[in-house]
Amino acid sequence: MSDDQADVIVVGAGSAGSVVARRLADAGLRVLVVEAGPHREAPEVDDPARMHELWNSPLDWGFRTVPQEHAHGRSLHLPRGHVVGGSHALNAMIWVRGNPADYDRWAALGNPGWSWEDVRPVFERIDGLGTGGPGVLDVLTGYRPDPVQCSIVEAAQEAGLPFNPDYNQGASQDGVSFMQFTIRGHTRLTTARAYLEPVLGKGVTLVPDARARRLLLEGRRCVGVEWTRGGRLERARAGQVVLCGGAIGSPVLLLRSGIGDADALGGAAVHLPGVGRNLQDHWLVPVIASTDRAPTLSRGLPHTQSHLFWRSGPGLEVPDLQPLHFGVPLYEPWMHGPPDGLSLMAGLVRPESKGEIRLSDGAEPLIDPRVLSADADLDALCAAVRLCQEIIAAPALREGWGTRELYPGPLAVDEAGLRDYVRESVVTYHHQAGTCKMGVDDEAVVDPELRVHGVEGLRVADASIMPDVTTGNTNAPAIMIGERAADLILGGVRTPG
Numbered sequence: 001m002s003d004d005q006a007d008v009i010v011v012g013a014g015s016a017g018s019v020v021a022r023r024l025a026d027a028g029l030r031v032l033v034v035e036a037g038p039h040r041e042a043p044e045v046d047d048p049a050r051m052h053e054l055w056n057s058p059l060d061w062g063f064r065t066v067p068q069e070h071a072h073g074r075s076l077h078l079p080r081g082h083v084v085g086g087s088h089a090l091n092a093m094i095w096v097r098g099n100p101a102d103y104d105r106w107a108a109l110g111n112p113g114w115s116w117e118d119v120r121p122v123f124e125r126i127d128g129l130g131t132g133g134p135g136v137l138d139v140l141t142g143y144r145p146d147p148v149q150c151s152i153v154e155a156a157q158e159a160g161l162p163f164n165p166d167y168n169q170g171a172s173q174d175g176v177s178f179m180q181f182t183i184r185g186h187t188r189l190t191t192a193r194a195y196l197e198p199v200l201g202k203g204v205t206l207v208p209d210a211r212a213r214r215l216l217l218e219g220r221r222c223v224g225v226e227w228t229r230g231g232r233l234e235r236a237r238a239g240q241v242v243l244c245g246g247a248i249g250s251p252v253l254l255l256r257s258g259i260g261d262a263d264a265l266g267g268a269a270v271h272l273p274g275v276g277r278n279l280q281d282h283w284l285v286p287v288i289a290s291t292d293r294a295p296t297l298s299r300g301l302p303h304t305q306s307h308l309f310w311r312s313g314p315g316l317e318v319p320d321l322q323p324l325h326f327g328v329p330l331y332e333p334w335m336h337g338p339p340d341g342l343s344l345m346a347g348l349v350r351p352e353s354k355g356e357i358r359l360s361d362g363a364e365p366l367i368d369p370r371v372l373s374a375d376a377d378l379d380a381l382c383a384a385v386r387l388c389q390e391i392i393a394a395p396a397l398r399e400g401w402g403t404r405e406l407y408p409g410p411l412a413v414d415e416a417g418l419r420d421y422v423r424e425s426v427v428t429y430h431h432q433a434g435t436c437k438m439g440v441d442d443e444a445v446v447d448p449e450l451r452v453h454g455v456e457g458l459r460v461a462d463a464s465i466m467p468d469v470t471t472g473n474t475n476a477p478a479i480m481i482g483e484r485a486a487d488l489i490l491g492g493v494r495t496p497g
């Protein structure tokens with residue numbers, strides 16, 4: 001595509017970018033999509049049971065955090081999709097819209113158009129849930145879970161949790177549930193497949209293996225993008241650029257383009273101190289038990305099929321815990337144990353700790369989520385571990401599967417031991433967000449219409465714009481953000497369907 005052939009350049013063909021490109025092409029705009037990763041057949045992506053093969057592969061950016069002061073100085077692996085499909089091609093496919101209070105809070109922070117009542121019809125347009133009709137993405141429900149998953153759900157009820165048949169459409173998220181998945185006929189269904197691929201060559205030109213290096217600025221207007229491809233430098237101009245590089249990729253590209261904190265950058269084209277700040281993530285701590293026989297695992301489904309939403313203490317407006325349950329033991333490299341077992345990953349989804357992303361002197365950004373820097377997060381994760389320990393010891397698992405707790409096990413005989421174990425074993429839940437936050441305060445990077453403050457012709461539309469990370473997995477919210485971005489660019493909000 002030559003310089004003048006695109007109306008809009010979308011950077012990143014991930015969860016949100018694929019949606020933006022599709023919707024703009026449907027409206028007749030010519031869209032150029034620049035994606036760092038490849039576009040190719042990948043059976044290990046398609047098969048929902050093979051996601052563990054993708055980490056540290058060429059399809060993973062393989063980011064690592066700086067040493068984490070409150071996690072025993074460990075540097076944590078942050079996998080991210082480096083492929084057409086983005087992180088939706090690497091993820092566990094769990095479909096969680098989030099808690100209505102998440103979006104009402106975004107709106108209350110000065111973002112009209114983002115309340116639950118505003119975004120619910122957008123989710124319905126994506127997933128079709130509750131409409132009686134199809135969405136663009138199939139959401140798999142009503143499948144036959146693995147027997148061990150049924151026992152985990154029973155054990156959670158024995159431990160006192162209610163069964164929640166539908167955490168997306170029920171009256172509340174609370175309780176233990178079987179997961180809903182973006183899977184079509186035993187195959188992972190990404191937004192690249194559902195949204196983007198049908199319009200390739202029909203208004204959308206995809207440039208894979210093309211890593212954007214910087215945005216082209218003329219004064220305070222963004223006029224295009226420059227990228228490297230096969231060792232060559234290429235560029236294109238367009239009337240508008242939409243940045244969909246994800247919660248790490250988008251702030252990094254802004255910073256490399258001179259849009260960020262002027263002091264930290266040693267001078268900036270546009271001084272926007274919030275770029276890269278407000279980094280939020282969800283966190284997991286493994287609780288692992290051996291079983292007296294190998295749990296059978298279904299073909300065509302992930303090894304996690306159930307989860308629960310719960311509260312670490314009284315007085316919380318929404319759940320802050322979301323453990324998820326695997327029918328395999330997920331040992332950390334320093335752990336040992338038999339091959340037959342299960343893992344309840346104690347999950348925190350309302351973190352108080354916030355970090356930031358900065359540029360380094362080298363090629364890799366400095367990613368510092370400051371995990372567990374807020375004591376409240378440590379307290380909540382300890383409560384999540386205790387809940388998972390109770391579930392593992394409940395009759396449906398102890399008598400049904402002979403579960404014996406291995407981790408934390410003897411490492412957490414007292415409170416000090418448990419806190420130490422959490423710091424030693426905490427890992428990402430893969431939900432980085434917030435680094436180009438939407439809002440109207442001094443640290444906001446985009447306005448409620450996703451336009452970068454102080455720059456014309458440039459929007460950000462991905463998980464980075466969340467003012468606060470949502471309560472639950474972040475793929476559905478990122479996709480909703482892509483839909484909203486397209487609505488805003490096209491100048492109106494469509495009705496569902």
Ligand SMILES: Cc1cc2nc3c(=O)[nH]c(=O)nc-3n(C[C@H](O)[C@H](O)[C@H](O)COP(=O)(O)OP(=O)(O)OC[C@H]3O[C@@H](n4cnc5c(N)ncnc54)[C@H](O)[C@@H]3O)c2cc1C
Pocket residue numbers: 011012013014015016017034035036037079080081082083084085086087088090091092093094095096210211212213244245246247249250253429430431432461462463464473474475476478
């Ligand atoms: C291992 C893992 C498991 C997860 N499990 C779940 C789950 O089960 N359910 C759930 O809801 N969420 C899950 N998530 C999170 C979810 O997938 C993400 O929140 C979501 O995909 C974010 O969408 P995005 O559009 O913001 O970014 P992405 O989907 O990551 O898209 C960003 C795209 O931009 C490209 N890019 C970045 N920088 C550049 C550049 N400079 N030039 C060109 N291209 C660039 C990237 O290659 C990528 O394709 C998981 C994530 C991971 C990594």
